[in-house]
Amino acid sequence: MGRRQRPRERDCAAQGARRHCRRADPLVSSRPAWWLAARHLVCMLKKMGEAVARVARKVNETVESGSDTLDLAECKLVSFPIGIYKVLRNVTDQIHLITLANNELKSLTSKFMTTFCQLRELRLEGNFLHRLPNEVSTLQHLKAIDLSRNQFHDFPEQLTTLPALETINLEENEIVDRGPRV
Numbered sequence: 001m002g003r004r005q006r007p008r009e010r011d012c013a014a015q016g017a018r019r020h021c022r023r024a025d026p027l028v029s030s031r032p033a034w035w036l037a038a039r040h041l042v043c044m045l046k047k048m049g050e051a052v053a054r055v056a057r058k059v060n061e062t063v064e065s066g067s068d069t070l071d072l073a074e075c076k077l078v079s080f081p082i083g084i085y086k087v088l089r090n091v092t093d094q095i096h097l098i099t100l101a102n103n104e105l106k107s108l109t110s111k112f113m114t115t116f117c118q119l120r121e122l123r124l125e126g127n128f129l130h131r132l133p134n135e136v137s138t139l140q141h142l143k144a145i146d147l148s149r150n151q152f153h154d155f156p157e158q159l160t161t162l163p164a165l166e167t168i169n170l171e172e173n174e175i176v177d178r179g180p181r182v
Contacts, residue, residue, distance in 0.1 A: 103124035110135040
């Protein structure tokens, strides 16, 4: 008689915590909590490894192709990876579009702004940003910035100092009109 095959397991992140383990196999649900936690940890580490590999692949593509675009959308980033500055050090002036959309960014550093000062477009939609560093004023060539679906409560005033800026998208933020400042 053939070996029993397990149903295909579902993604930990998509299903949340360890629920997929209990649904995937009735034998698994009888396992102790520590075993389920360990299994979940292995799954999450695998996902993190895949995310790191995806970022490295995208950065290498930008460097090798001489592209003016760095697309790190949907890479589950919580911050801009420091190692990328070193990898891109010879091409930062050539990069005119950076997409960091749909990650988990809570802030950007001043180093990010000063390193990529030649940017023409910056796409940051779908993150957890609530402010921009003052060094955003170094982006003198920036024409468009997408900050939609973030957590801004106030209009980022630093953007008013950018001479080339034509488009600002702040849709679906929590900006409240507080009236004129005195």
